[in-house]
Amino acid sequence: MIELQRISCAQASVLCRDAETQIIDIRDSGSFAAAHIALASHIDNATLQGFVASANSDKPLVIYCYHGNSSQQAGQFFIQQGFTEVYSVDGGFEQWRVEHPEDLAN
Numbered sequence: 001m002i003e004l005q006r007i008s009c010a011q012a013s014v015l016c017r018d019a020e021t022q023i024i025d026i027r028d029s030g031s032f033a034a035a036h037i038a039l040a041s042h043i044d045n046a047t048l049q050g051f052v053a054s055a056n057s058d059k060p061l062v063i064y065c066y067h068g069n070s071s072q073q074a075g076q077f078f079i080q081q082g083f084t085e086v087y088s089v090d091g092g093f094e095q096w097r098v099e100h101p102e103d104l105a106n
Contacts, residue, residue, distance in 0.1 A: 004075040005087045009099045012062050012089045016103075022055055023062040026074050027093060037064065037096060038105040057083045064089040064096065 007015070015021050016039065025032050025040045032042040043051050055061070061083050065071040071088040078086050089096065097104065 002079045002084055002086070004072060004079060005085075006068075006072065006090050007062075007087045008090055009096045012064070012087065012096070013100050013103065015060055015062055015087065018060070021060045021062055023064070024051070025093070026063060026065050026070060031066075031093075033106070035093075035097070035104050035106045037093070037100075038103050040064075040105075052078075052081050055083075057081070058085075060085045060087065062087045062089060065092045067094055068092040 016023050016037065023037060023040045024043045025036050026043055029042060029044060036042070041051070061078055063071040063074050063078070063086065065074070068088060068090045071092060075086045075088045
């Protein structure tokens with residue numbers, strides 16, 4: 001059985017530098033518009049099914065939210081959808097903002 005992997009911002013930063021890695025932001029659209037991790041896609045209820053249908057479920061999937069709690073639940077959902085390598089970022093966007101401000105976009 002595939003298990004969700006919780007990773008630090010530092011580990012996520014390394015993974016996100018790989019072109020194969022998919023990174024998604026599950027925060028609200030206003031927060032995403034204000035600032036997000038560069039190369040992240042915003043996923044919400046309206047875009048979720050389209051993402052699941054078009055994403056490569058065999059490539060690494062990094063998920064983040066505000067603080068790293070909701071992303072764990074979302075990660076479980078993606079595992080149930082057949083994704084094989086799913087990561088939740090501990091500390092979420094707020095921790096990323098502190099540790100990797102150079103990687104932010106808006």
